Amino acid sequence: KAGVTQTPRYLIKTRGQQVTLSCSPISGHRSVSWYQQTPGQGLQFLFEYFSETQRNKGNFPGRFSGRQFSNSRSEMNVSTLELGDSALYLCASSPGVPSYNEQFFGPGTRLTVL
Amino acid sequence: AQSVTQLGSHVSVSEGALVLLRCNYSSSVPPYLFWYVQYPNQGLQLLLKYTTGATLVKGINGFEAEFKKSETSFHLTKPSAHMSDAAEYFCAVSEVDSSYKLIFGSGTRLLVRP
Numbered sequence: 001k002a003g004v005t006q007t008p009r010y011l012i013k014t015r016g017q018q019v020t021l022s023c024s025p026i027s028g029h030r031s032v033s034w035y036q037q038t039p040g041q042g043l044q045f046l047f048e049y050f051s052e053t054q055r056n057k058g059n060f061p062g063r064f065s066g067r068q069f070s071n072s073r074s075e076m077n078v079s080t081l082e083l084g085d086s087a088l089y090l091c092a093s094s095p096g097v098p099s100y101n102e103q104f105f106g107p108g109t110r111l112t113v114l
Numbered sequence: 115a116q117s118v119t120q121l122g123s124h125v126s127v128s129e130g131a132l133v134l135l136r137c138n139y140s141s142s143v144p145p146y147l148f149w150y151v152q153y154p155n156q157g158l159q160l161l162l163k164y165t166t167g168a169t170l171v172k173g174i175n176g177f178e179a180e181f182k183k184s185e186t187s188f189h190l191t192k193p194s195a196h197m198s199d200a201a202e203y204f205c206a207v208s209e210v211d212s213s214y215k216l217i218f219g220s221g222t223r224l225l226v227r228p
Contacts, residue, residue, distance in 0.1 A: 004157070033215065043204065043218035056214040090157055097214065105150075105157030 001026060004093050004106035012112045018079040021109045025072050025093030032074040033103060034066060037088040046089075049074055078111075086113045116141055118207050120219035128227045133177075133192040135222045137205030140186065147188040148206040148216065149179055158204065164188065175199070200226045 005024045013019050025032050034046040045058040049068035066076040072093075078085055088110050092103035121136040139145060146165045150158040162173025169181040179190045188205060205219040 031214075035218075042220045045215040045217070048214045050214075058215070092158075102160045102163065103158075103216065105159070107155070107157045 004091055004104050006089075006091050006106040006109050008109060009107065010110045010112075012114065013081050014114050015081055015083060017081050018077065019081060019111060020075055020077045021089055021091075021111070023074045023076075023091030023093075023106060025074070025091075026095075026104055029093035029095050029104070030072050031094040031096065031101075032068055032072060033092045033094070034074070034076050035090045035092065036060075037090055037108070038086075043090070046076065081113045083113050085111065087111060116145065116207055116209060116217050118205050118217055118219035120203075120205050120222050122222055123220065124223045124225065126225040126227060127195045129197055130194050133190070133195045133199065133224065135190040135203050135205075135224065137179075137188045137190065137219060138186055139188065139205075139207045141207065141209075143209075144181070144183055145207040145209055147179075147181060148208075149173065149177070149188075149190050150204045150206060150218075152202045152204065152221075154201075161190070161203075195224075195226050197226050197228065200224055 007022045031050045033048040037043050047057045052068045063079045068074045088108040090108045092105045094101045094103045117140045119138045148163045149161040152158045161177050162171045164171045164181045172178045177192045202221045202223045204221050206216040208216050
């Protein structure tokens with residue numbers, strides 16, 4: 001079974017631009033979560049989707065948004081990029097409720113904002 | 115709010131020595147607890163988890179952790195370190211009311227000396 005895939009793996013943008021990151025979960029997994037990983041803040045929860053519905057959202061500004069499609073693939077979008085948005089963005093899929101089921105992580109998208 | 119504390123951002127051990135990585139959580143109700151490992155340039159991989167039942171949990175690669183409610187701890191151990199264990203380890207918790215998200219600790223980087 002293929003793992004979680006994230007595209008692109010690396011991205012360089014400039015301040016003020018917007019970016020869209022993509023995540024394909026493991027086949028059959030309907031829950032997709034997004035996390036931001038930075039050296040200073042560590043791993044922070046962005047949001048979780050299940051069957052195209054956002055069930056929970058972390059403490060991030062409205063510039064961060066996401067969506068999930070009917071095939072469970074998910075995208076996250078960051079508008080008006082800031083230098084502080086430079087991070088590794090990790091996507092994770094789960095067969096059920098991610099609170100107590102294993103989450104399977106993708107390799108991440110490394111975003112650099114110049 | 116739920117929080118996780120990992121004591122020691124870096125832990126260094128000799129190959130063959132005991133590995134002990136510490137994790138404490140703050141919750142009035144015992145949460146679900148997880149340990150994940152992250153190798154360089156990769157996503158996170160689940161080592162083990164505690165939801166209910168036996169408080170000593172065995173995971174992959176010879177790791178185990180013990181849930182101690184009275185100490186609000188979930189320390190990770192391995193009797194004998196291997197060079198391949200060098201990685202970053204994250205403790206995570208979630209609320210039992212299915213909040214659909216994990217709260218991660220700041221991580222501990224394990225260094226294994228030959």
